[in-house]
Amino acid sequence: MRKxxxxxxxxxxxxxxxxxxxxxxxxxxxxxxxxxxxxxxxTDQAGSRADSAARKVASQLVAGRPYDDLDLPDDEDSPVQVVDDKGRLVAASDDLQKISGTGVDAVKPVPARSARPSPASGKGHGGGEGADEKEEAGDSGDDEPGESGDELGEVDDETTYTDGTATVDGESADFRFAAVEVSTEARGDLTVHAGGSLSSRQSAVSTALTAMLIGFPLLLAVVAGVTWLVTRRALRPVAAITDEMAAITASEDLARRVPEPDTHDEIAGLARTTNETLAALQTSVERQRRFVADASHELRSPIASLRTQLEVGAAHPELLDVDGAVEDTVRLQGLAADLLLLARLDAGEKPGGAPVDLAAFVREELSQRTRDRVEVHADLKSCEVVGSRAQLARVLGNLVNNAQRHARSRVTVTTRNDGAWAVLEVADDGSGVPADERERIFERFVRLDDARTRDEGGAGLGLAIARDVAVRHGGTLVVHEAPSGGALFELRLPSPQSSAE
Known part of the structure; x- marks a missing residue:
């Protein structure tokens, strides 16, 4: 069980x-x-209903209809107040018991006699002092202000909205109130407040919120479940790769490979890369094993020869071959040095950064060579590289030694510049290297001439060391056919002058 x-x-x-x-x-x-x-x-819909109701009442006021004869909405969803310019309630919906949000808390209209007299007729709503004065002046006084239908006025185009509450016939609710200004000649400026119920808004919002509170967790559960299943399916190849890698680690069998899914996604790329890494690791381990085996084999020959000579010399001093013992010791010392250098190169040892004049360097190294079997000719043009003089000396020595072993009568060493590269070439007039063997000769412990004796042929490490040193210096080492028909080894190293430019 997983923790x-x-x-x-x-x-x-x-x-x-x-x-x-x-x-x-x-x-x-x-x-x-x-x-x-x-x-x-x-809310906007409630405001629209309130504005429509307010403007219907306002149109009646402009038409001169009396306050107590106004056609006001009689339902609970549209309470109406009509307020004069002194803030007095002059008309209101029936059964309006309480209201807030309009600025006028009154719910019962002011009696008609106390309402503002009509400037035009001098008579207030429902009769009063204005009517008496008009009767004294000889008028009949039978008409209310505006009953004749000749009252003029104007309804303001702008509507002001506020939110509030109202109690109508014992039912309290929230409303969106619309306030419309009305200007009349007879009754002055009036304000009509009409409400639009917000109960539908509250009901709809509550229903939607309840649906979301129920639906959202269910949707999240579905998303989490689907993601869990899809991710498990997508990561199944990773689990297989992990299990196989654990098995490879436990068995130390680098020949095994992780399964590659039949997809073209990142996991398939991971599997392919893992297998490529395993293949490279297997090659490296096998190469290391062969190297140890070949090194042991190569070391065994001079050690055995040296031991034999020393044992014979101990038993019969007059038969001791001192020159042979010295030669075997030198060969053994050289082989040990080669193995040590290869080990350092495999460990990633980086060359030094000292500038080297390649022409002067080659001239100095060739001048120190003695007892060469074949004469070495030099055609040297000045060119500069950066690297380790000791490692470059090993490369030059290995190439010249290899050329002398195969040359008939001549070995040529040249240096020159070729664009961004400094080029060192070592050519001989021997039989050359077959085209299909020109890469194999750079492998360790490889000797193409199997009939050649070990003393003449060496251990097969010289060219491998030369290429490794060239690569560590950022260059290349390849073999071509020389103009004379022999082998031409071409070493290319980066030129610092070209890099600086």
Whole structure:
């Protein structure tokens, strides 16, 4: 059973948690936007209903209809107040018991006799002092202000909205109030407040919120479940790779390979890269094993020869071959030095950074050679490289020694510049190297002439060392056919002058 810490630390758990978190944030944002839009839309609808009701009443006031004869909405969804310019309530919906949000808390209209007299007729709503004065002046006084239908006025185009509450016939609710200004000649400036119920808004928002609170967790559960299953399926090849790598580690069998899924995604790329790494590691280990085996084999011959000579010399001093013992010792010392250099190169030893004039360097190294079997000719042009003089000396010595072993009568060493490269060439007039063997000769312990004796042919490490040193210096070492028909080894190293330019 997987431990909780490992479970929640897995890629699958993190992917599921991340996907769920992203979806949750998206749902919350979308839900908030939907609720806000729904609330705003329903509020606007309530405001529109309130504005329509207010303007219907306002049109009646402009037409001169008396306050007590106004056709006011009689339902609970549209309470109406009519207020004069002194803030007195002159008309209101029936059964209006309480109101807030309009600026006028009164719910019962002011009696008609105390209402403002009509400037035009001198008579207030429902009769009063203005009527008496008009009767004294000889008028009949039978008409209310504006009953004749000749009152003029204007309804303001702008509407002011506020939110509040109202109690109508014992039912309290929230409303969106619309305030419309009315200017009349007979009754002055009036304000009509009409309300639009917000109960539908509250009901819709509550229903939507309840649906979201129920639906969102279910949707999140579905997303988490699907993500968990999909991620498990996607990561199944990774588990197979992990198990196989663990088996390879336990068995130390580098010939095994991890399974590669039949896909073209990143996991398939990981499997291919892992197999390529295993193949390279297997090659490296096998190469190392062959190297140790070949080194042991090469060391055994001079050691055995030296031991034999020393044993014979100990038993019969007069038969001791001192020159042969010295020669075997020198060969053994050279082989040990080659092996040590290869070990350092394999360990990643970097060459030094000292500038070297290649022409002067080659001239100095050739002048120190003695007892060469074949004469060495030099055609040297000045060119500079950066690297280790000791390692470059080993490369030059190995190439010249190899050329002398195969040359008939002449070995030529040249140096020159070729663009960004400094070039060192060693050519001989021997039989050359077959085209299909020109890469194999740079492998360790490889000797093409199997009939050649070890003393003449060496251990087969010289060219391998030369190429490794060239690569460590950022260059190349290849073999071509020389103009004389023999082998031409071409060493290319970066030129610091070209790099600086």
């Amino acid at each position: 909780p810490g490992k479970l929640f630390g897995s890629v699958r758990a993190r992917a599921t948690l991340g996907a769920s978190l992203v979806v949750a944030l998206a749902l919350v944002a979308a839900g908030a936007a939907v609720l806000l839009s729904l609330r705003t839309n329903l």
